[in-house]
Amino acid sequence: MTLAETQALLFDHVTEPEQRDRSAINHCLRGSSDLPAAERLQIYRGMYVARLVDALRETFPNLARFLGEETFFDLGMDYVARYPSDDYDIGRIGRRLADFLRGHPDPERPDLADLAELEWARNEAFFAPRGHVMASEGFKALPAETLVHAELKLVPSLRVLLLAHDASELWRRLERGEPAGPLVAAPTTVVVWRRGFEVFHCVVPPPEGDALRAVWNGSTLTQVCACFEGRPDPAAEAFAAISGWLSEHWLEGVT
Amino acid sequence: MAYQRLALGHGVGLRTKHFAQFEAEPSPVDWVEVVSENFMADGGRPIAVLEKVRRDTPVALHGVSLSIGSTDPLSRRYLRDLSRLIERIEPAMVTDHLSWGTHAGRYVHDLLPLPYTEESLEHVASRVREVQDHLERQILLENPSSYVAYRDSKMTEWDFLAELARRADCGILLDVNNVYVSARNLGFDPEDYLDGIPPERVGQIHLAGHSDRGTYLLDTHDAEVSPPVWGLYRKALCRLGRVPTLIEWDERIPSLGELVAESHKAAAIEADELGPSMRRAS
Secondary structure: OOHHHHHHHHHHHHHOHHHOOOHHHHHHEEOOOOOOHHHHHHHHHHHHHHHHHHHHHHHOHHHHHHHOHHHHHHHHHHHHHHOOOOOOOHHHHHHHHHHHHHHOOOOOOOHHHHHHHHHHHHHHHHHOOOOOOOOHHHHHOOOHHHHHHOOEEEOOOOEEEEEOOOHHHHHHHHHHOOOOOOOOOOOEEEEEEEEOOEEEEEEOOOOHHHHHHHHHOOOOHHHHHHOOOOOOOHHHHHHHHHHHHHHOOOEEEEO | OOOOOOOOOEEEEOOHHHHHHHHHOOOOOOEEEEEHHHHOOOOOHHHHHHHHHHOOOOEEEEOOOOOOOOOOOOOHHHHHHHHHHHHHHOOOEEEEEOOEEEEOOEEEEEEEOOOOOHHHHHHHHHHHHHHHHHHOOOOEEEOOOOOOEEOOOOOOHHHHHHHHHHHHOOEEEEEHHHHHHHHHHHOOOHHHHHHHOOHHHEEEEEEEOOEEOOOOEEOOOOOOOOHHHHHHHHHHHHHHOOOOEEEEOOOOOOOHHHHHHHHHHHHHHHHHHHOOOOOOOO
């Protein structure tokens, strides 16, 4: 057996043992009377599963809390079987969990996918580069002709999510240990960011939420301001929103 | 070429649980080791803490995802990120494991042992040389804890590791707990292992706790170093001389005081076997 063949055999037996013929393992590995080869390999299988589910639990603490130990473990097994790790950083194993939950929705709890998306965004924000913070004075000093075509740049940790449910409410209840009944579907913009080493999130209602998503998607400042059209004083509201983003340290600069 | 051993003294693994103390107070140990992958992100608290600690304490970067023995190509992204971390931290040592953990672009996130054959030896040696060329420095490879042995193996792990260090011109991180765990699991004499390791290549020693699961020992890093491993450490010191020694503790992590006490125990054993050291943390 070549080294490559040996590794293919072991890898498959560790990651997907139920689909494999164990006799090949006995030809490859030495066992002993008290610990046969297949049982020895099972040690690695057990550690593989435990390590990945532990990593998911660390990234999605409230989802794990809601589902409970056994259900979360089963979810982790199903997820890892569908999306095995392809990243050297085990902490990134959960990056497709929200999509996985949307593809396999619990009919009674479709809001769990949104909770997973929120928790993943919080995880990303935690490890994002610090970046610079734009001062209000710097923004106000920009010439008007520059601002028309300018794009606002968000700080690296900031994430703008458009969720089908207000998962921040579900997250809050779970953090406090309160009953976490299902949420009514309601499109919600949630912003996640980090200040210092602490991660925050909040709901941003329309039209400010629409404007922030426009920034997130790379729209020009003119297009961002257009989100406030139809309001009694769109220019004032747009200015107030941007002032708020500056004071929250959500903006890095203007390009 | 040879490996130049550093005189670092005694260290512990820097873990999240102790970040606040390392942020607020001087390091209570001579040096610390971190798991490289946990500090490769561009931002956040871990890298900030590590940069603070590094200002006055030597750091060893200990990787778990290099997968040096895999037949997959080396991950360029991993090497790039490791290079960036090395540039940022300027570590005293860069280490990983004699193992593999990737196949067809997928990660098992474990340290699987290799069959000890000439094919494996040449394969791993060429990859170690490639990594060292990329990083522009020597690395040290750690002996894994093993639960399986291959029918195809033609040499012992210690002979493999010794020859690998010679061919690739790398260092050896001798995990004394892993020697003991593998010896129990695979049925060899751990002293034969120590006898087979070239002392001049050993740049670091690891000590850790394990769990007895009845038919095998599991390398859990969740307990104090066991008495037989302390005994083996004494024998290793007699063969190798003074080697930078680290206490690894990754699960059920105790207070920093307890962890440091375990490191002081290693220092006391070293002093007992080899005489007092010239350097100790205050």
